């Protein structure tokens with residue numbers, strides 16, 4: 001057996017007819033820029049998520065930048081300034097923090113919860129309370145691995161300190177918090193349609209969602225160079241539209257996303273049941289609303305890399321998301337702050353290991369992975 005993290009060829013075969021038809025329609029109409037599929041996809045997503053505005057864009061990274069720029073423009077500034085702080089997690093993909101820099105603000109990295117790996121609300125509060133005067137403007141929670149952040153507590157903190165909330169939903173399409181779809185709770189949210197995401201295109205793509213009409217309007221012109229009239233623009237914008245062809249593929253895949261998320265959850269439950277007796281690993285909690293973009297275990301006693309090597313020999317792919325916290329990356333040196341030392345984030349980067357979570361993985365493949373992990377721990 002040879003088990004990849006994800007098998008996009010298998011997924012394509014599963015929905016080939018839908019995807020081929022979608023692409024073929026685009027070939028016929030040749031409306032490549034903001035063609036009819038973009039609007040249709042945005043409308044279908046708005047229905048699915050139960051939100052007023054969905055605006056397709058060129059990537060998840062751009063979606064965060066666009067969301068932040070829209071928040072700044074709404075407050076009357078073109079960009080945030082270096083004094084403006086945005087509180088986020090150091091345990092995420094680079095793009096989260098990088099987008100904050102690109103929007104002109106300073107990321108403040110606070111520690112994570114050691115169980116679900118998401119930003120710890122108490123750490124946000126500790127940071128805000130530690131300063132007599134603070135320049136915090138917003139909170140940027142990331143629903144890491146498809147696991148919802150505690151949005152009730154985060155929203156309460158944001159309200160108390162008059163902060164915006166931008167949700168990074170790159171890894172959690174279809175996930176919920178208290179039965180409300182992720183990406184609809186904060187002021188504005190960013191999704192990614194990178195091919196490996198729960199809803200992934202055949203290339204880069206992303207989306208901004210919001211219930212705020214003014215923010216939506218701003219994002220709509222920012223993706224088209226920054227003006228209502230692209231030959232006479234008011235703001236520094238981007239060429240960041242979602243391609244018609246990506247929208248057509250995403251539309252075709254959208255109808256499978258709930259089924260695929262349920263398949264991910266079923267695999268996660270099986271892993272959790274059959275690995276539960278291994279003391280040297282900590283399993284992710286099976287939380288309501290989690291869509292298991294990744295199933296990430298924590299391997300104790302310094303055995304993470306050895307387990308990864310062992311599984312590689314058995315032809316089982318695994319990944320380390322993420323080997324280095326953002327506050328340790330060169331790009332953030334001198335451009336970010338940490339509240340207290342994010343010890344839990346640093347420990348997580350040494351211990352996490354994500355297992356294959358291909359929604360179409362067979363029961364035999366799942367058994368092989370489970371058996372191999374049990375063998376490593378002599379169980």
Ligand SMILES: Cc1ncc(COP(=O)(O)O)c(C=O)c1O
Nearest residue numbers: 059060061093095170192193194
């Ligand atoms: C948490 C997180 N934020 C942002 C991004 C950026 O998305 P993209 O790759 O579509 O730019 C990603 C994924 O790639 C991500 O995992």
